[in-house]
Amino acid sequence: MTDIFSPEKRSKIMSSIKGKDTKIEIILRKKLWHNGIRGYRVHFKLPGKPDIVFPKYKVAIFCDGDFWHGYNFSEWESRLSPFWHEKIKRNIERDRKNDQILIGRGWEVLHFWEWEILEDGDKCKQEILDTLLKKGYKQKSTSSDN
Numbered sequence: 001m002t003d004i005f006s007p008e009k010r011s012k013i014m015s016s017i018k019g020k021d022t023k024i025e026i027i028l029r030k031k032l033w034h035n036g037i038r039g040y041r042v043h044f045k046l047p048g049k050p051d052i053v054f055p056k057y058k059v060a061i062f063c064d065g066d067f068w069h070g071y072n073f074s075e076w077e078s079r080l081s082p083f084w085h086e087k088i089k090r091n092i093e094r095d096r097k098n099d100q101i102l103i104g105r106g107w108e109v110l111h112f113w114e115w116e117i118l119e120d121g122d123k124c125k126q127e128i129l130d131t132l133l134k135k136g137y138k139q140k141s142t143s144s145d146n
Helices: 007-015 023-034 073-079 082-104 114-134
Strands: 052-054 059-064 108-113
Touching: 023 052, 023 059, 023 114, 059 082, 059 114, 073 082, 082 108, 108 114
Parallel strands: 059 108
Antiparallel strands: 052 059
16 A cells, blocks of 8 residues: 655654644543542653553553554554554554563553544543552542532
8 A cells, every 4th residue: 555645745744643632542531530530640751651640559541542553453454555564563562562561560551442432431431440449549529429
C-alpha cells in the first residue's frame, strides 16, 4: 500500500497528532473524576509515559491508540508500507519492554485500547477502580452520589 501523500504532506499530517491529552485520555480521566476517583497524575515520568498514574497505589494506565499500538496487528500488518510496518512493530515491542520494567518495579499496569474507551469507557473506569480497591484505595463519595 503506497502513501497517497507526498513525504512533506505526510510529515505535516503526522506532526499534528497529539501525544498528550488525547481524546481518549480525556474521556477516561473525566469518567474517573466524575465518579469520585481522585489521586491520579498525568504526564508522570515513568517508563512508557503512562497517560494516568496513581503514584500512591503504583498503578500505571495507558490509553493506547488502535493504530499506533497495533490492535490486532497481525490482521492488517500486511497492508502497511515497510516503514509503517516496522514503526508499529517497534511500538509494540517498546510497550512490552516498558510494561516489564514497570512490573519489575512493583507497578500494576493497565492498558485500554482506543475502541474500548470509546465503546464502553465505564467498563474501563470500573476496571481501574477494581484494581485500586484491591490496593487499598478508599473512594470518596461525590456530590452526585447523595
